[in-house]
Amino acid sequence: MLNKMDNNLSIGNKSHQTVAAEIISHLLQQIRQKETVYILSVAGESGSGKTETGAALYQKLEQTGIKALVLNQDNYFHYPPAQNDAHRKSDQHWLGPHAEVNMDLLQQNINNALAGAQEIEVPSIDYHANTKISLRLSLTGIRVLILEGTYVSLLKNIDARIFITSTYIDTLPYRRKRNRGNEVNDPFVENILATEHKIIAGHRYLADYLISPKLEVTKTQ
Numbered sequence: 001m002l003n004k005m006d007n008n009l010s011i012g013n014k015s016h017q018t019v020a021a022e023i024i025s026h027l028l029q030q031i032r033q034k035e036t037v038y039i040l041s042v043a044g045e046s047g048s049g050k051t052e053t054g055a056a057l058y059q060k061l062e063q064t065g066i067k068a069l070v071l072n073q074d075n076y077f078h079y080p081p082a083q084n085d086a087h088r089k090s091d092q093h094w095l096g097p098h099a100e101v102n103m104d105l106l107q108q109n110i111n112n113a114l115a116g117a118q119e120i121e122v123p124s125i126d127y128h129a130n131t132k133i134s135l136r137l138s139l140t141g142i143r144v145l146i147l148e149g150t151y152v153s154l155l156k157n158i159d160a161r162i163f164i165t166s167t168y169i170d171t172l173p174y175r176r177k178r179n180r181g182n183e184v185n186d187p188f189v190e191n192i193l194a195t196e197h198k199i200i201a202g203h204r205y206l207a208d209y210l211i212s213p214k215l216e217v218t219k220t221q
Contacts, residue, residue, distance in 0.1 A: 015215045016049065020056035022217050023209055024064070027160055031066060031144060037113045039157055042148040043203055044164030044211075046193055047171030053164065053211065054148035067141045071109065073149020075123045076102045080130045088192065095192065096199055097151035106147070107155055113145050114157060150196060153203040163207035168193035170213050 031038045042054045054070050061068040077084050077100055087094040097103050102123070109120045118139055125132045153161050168190075204210060210218045 016052045016056040017060065019053065019211060019215050019217055020060040023162065024057065024060045026209075026219065028064065030159065031061075034159070036116070037139070037142060038144045039110060039114070039159045040144055040146050040162070041152040041155060041158045041160075042146065042162045042164070043150060043153040043200065043207075044166060045150065045168050045171060045197060045200065047168070048164040048166040049211075050148045050150075050164060053162070054146050057146055061144055066143045068144040068146055069137065069139070069142045070146045070148060071106065071122065073101060073106065073147065073152055074127075075125045076106045076149075077125060078102055080125055080132050081127055082130045089188065095195060097154055101149075101151060103151065103154070106152075110145065110147070110155060110157055113139055113142070150200060151203075153200070153206045160209065161207045162209045162211065163204045164211045165204060166213045168197055 027038075027040070040057065042050050042057070044050050051072070054072075058068045058070050079087060079100070084094075084100055087100065094100055105123070109122060112120050119136050120139060121134055121136050123132055124135050147155065147158075152158075153163060208219065208221055210220060212218070
């Protein structure tokens with residue numbers, strides 16, 4: 001999650017920034033006119049560019065003088081990566097937004113922000129250290145809350161939903177390059193991604209904006 005820009009987080013290449021600029025140009029008036037925090041979600045499959053898109057949106061908003069905060073759904077898993085993978089292997093039902101992810105807590109964070117809370121308590125998972133802690137984040141001056149993650153389209157009280165249409169097959173080159181946990185060589189992980197694809201394929205129909213594999217933006221409504 002971001003309050004001030006994390007220097008270790010990629011903001012994407014120029015194309016991601018162009019996409020962000022295009023979307024924000026459509027939303028800027030709505031954001032400025034809304035009396036409460038504006039809620040923006042970025043969803044898609046593993047490796048589709050959610051983090052890069054969310055960070056580019058954050059940067060574009062900051063450039064226009066609008067303070068934003070990014071919440072990453074990956075931090076809301078009930079368990080750190082190693083324990084979560086073990087649960088997945090021992091329980092075939094331990095997958096998806098209503099099992100392994102604490103969507104209720106993420107929704108509560110959204111609701112608290114909309115109610116005017118000055119800070120929220122959020123989880124933070126370190127993938128490499130395999131640890132999970134809680135952080136308190138200030139909401140002072142925050143005008144936009146950006147949610148990014150596989151299932152965030154399902155959350156309530158979202159003002160604008162963005163969905164990246166790249167599938168886990170499209171994103172294979174990127175996932176191979178990042179090589180997180182050697183996932184591309186693990187048949188179990190590929191099966192998980194195939195199941196996730198089935199779960200969220202229909203979420204594109206909830207979106208206000210679609211981003212294609214070629215980073216073309218389509219407004220749906």
